[in-house]
Amino acid sequence: MSILVTGGAGYIGSHMVHALVDAGERVVVLDDLSTGFRFAVPPEAALVVGDTGDAALVSRLIAEHGIEAIVHFAASIVVPESVADPLRYYRNNTANSRSMIDCAVTGGVKHFVFSSTAAVYGNPARVPVAEDDPLAPMSPYGSSKLMTEIMLRDATAAHGLGHVILRYFNVAGADPLMRTGQSTRNATHLIKVAVEAALGLRGKIDVFGTDYPTPDGTCVRDYIHVSDLVAAHADALRHLRSGGAPATLNCGYGRGFSVLEVIETVKRVSGVDFRVDLAPRRPGDPAAIVAACDRAREILGWQPRWDDLDTIVRHALDWQRKLGTMNL
Numbered sequence: 001m002s003i004l005v006t007g008g009a010g011y012i013g014s015h016m017v018h019a020l021v022d023a024g025e026r027v028v029v030l031d032d033l034s035t036g037f038r039f040a041v042p043p044e045a046a047l048v049v050g051d052t053g054d055a056a057l058v059s060r061l062i063a064e065h066g067i068e069a070i071v072h073f074a075a076s077i078v079v080p081e082s083v084a085d086p087l088r089y090y091r092n093n094t095a096n097s098r099s100m101i102d103c104a105v106t107g108g109v110k111h112f113v114f115s116s117t118a119a120v121y122g123n124p125a126r127v128p129v130a131e132d133d134p135l136a137p138m139s140p141y142g143s144s145k146l147m148t149e150i151m152l153r154d155a156t157a158a159h160g161l162g163h164v165i166l167r168y169f170n171v172a173g174a175d176p177l178m179r180t181g182q183s184t185r186n187a188t189h190l191i192k193v194a195v196e197a198a199l200g201l202r203g204k205i206d207v208f209g210t211d212y213p214t215p216d217g218t219c220v221r222d223y224i225h226v227s228d229l230v231a232a233h234a235d236a237l238r239h240l241r242s243g244g245a246p247a248t249l250n251c252g253y254g255r256g257f258s259v260l261e262v263i264e265t266v267k268r269v270s271g272v273d274f275r276v277d278l279a280p281r282r283p284g285d286p287a288a289i290v291a292a293c294d295r296a297r298e299i300l301g302w303q304p305r306w307d308d309l310d311t312i313v314r315h316a317l318d319w320q321r322k323l324g325t326m327n328l
């Protein structure tokens with residue numbers, strides 16, 4: 001039996017592939033390399049370059065490799081881009097996920113783990129936000145993910161497909177062994193951008209909004225180390241294999257840092273005092289979003305190991321330095 005990882009050449013997916021290979025699993029990666037990288041997939045995993053919307057291909061992979069579980073990371077992930085081109089997001093994130101779920105049901109796949117997002121909550125009325133709190137996405141990106149959550153729950157009710165939906169908060173950092181990391185071109189994520197500024201790859205960083213109702217006026221987020229997030233996926237697979245019930249779980253640490261706190265941390269850990277400009281708000285940003293994260297610990301027995309902003313930033317810096325030597 002093998003595990004199919006879609007988006008396994010991307011940032012988070014490649015960390016998952018390494019973890020599965022480390023655990024002795026047989027892994028097939030399906031990735032169209034639109035934002036992912038061939039080098040990010042370890043040689044022990046089979047890389048198939050193709051589209052999650054190609055049902056004939058996905059069905060063939062399920063049959064040929066005896067796929068027992070699908071871990072579905074492949075998606076388009078840039079929130080403002082989803083506002084400008086919503087139908088592309090509904091195709092890649094919603095329609096292609098519908099096709100993946102259909103192929104899973106038809107092909108007899110037992111388990112499905114899905115990458116959802118804190119963006120399904122929108123601007124939460126209370127923080128920390130819990131899984132049963134109101135869902136009100138503020139972007140097509142968030143809506144495209146929420147629609148997939150709904151399809152998965154319905155497919156489970158009708159066809160018995162086991163699933164775990166993980167709602168990621170702000171993912172950052174890199175593999176502590178530096179085998180992979182965030183290699184995304186033109187990244188928009190705060191820690192990646194700040195690290196690039198610290199290493200002289202950008203002239204400065206803009207702080208988007210200083211008048212939010214938060215302690216220092218900048219947005220607050222719950223930053224989770226990518227390796228802890230991947231551990232939650234491994235725990236989810238174990239849960240499903242042992243007959244665990246479907247679950248929807250937040251993945252965060254339950255504590256927030258402001259944009260200015262993150263930038264100060266990057267400056268301190270890198271030892272570089274880069275330029276910071278105060279800028280207007282970025283449309284669509286919630287003021288503060290932090291995970292209520294007890295449920296993942298209770299249901300999956302998830303135990304984070306890297307819950308420390310300095311460590312997250314250090315690993316992101318180390319990966320960025322390594323990337324600089326890789327001549328991509």
Ligand SMILES: NC(=O)c1ccc[n+]([C@@H]2O[C@H](COP(=O)([O-])OP(=O)(O)OC[C@H]3O[C@@H](n4cnc5c(N)ncnc54)[C@H](O)[C@@H]3O)[C@@H](O)[C@H]2O)c1
Pocket residue numbers: 006007008009010011012013030031032033034035036037050051052053072073074075076077092096115116117118168169170171172184
């Ligand atoms: N990075 C975050 O902070 C964050 C937060 C919440 C949720 N997520 C979710 O995590 C998942 C992975 O995100 P990431 O940060 O690793 O992004 P990423 O862009 O690095 O990875 C996505 C991967 O999917 C591939 N892909 C995209 N569309 C495809 C398609 N149609 N067929 C085959 N492959 C396709 C890309 O080539 C890429 O390798 C996404 O589902 C994203 O929505 C990420």
Ligand SMILES: O=c1ccn([C@@H]2O[C@H](COP(=O)(O)OP(=O)(O)O[C@H]3O[C@H](CO)[C@H](O)[C@H](O)[C@H]3O)[C@@H](O)[C@H]2O)c(=O)[nH]1
Pocket residue numbers: 077078079117118119168169170188189190191193205206207208209219220221259282285289
């Ligand atoms: O150069 C920058 C980049 C970001 N920010 C700010 O930093 C905070 C975090 O921004 P990110 O772009 O790093 O992350 P988001 O919180 O916008 O979004 C992330 O988390 C969301 C869930 O909350 C989605 O899942 C999304 O895919 C994922 O990128 C925001 O206040 C943003 O305005 C800046 O001030 N300057």
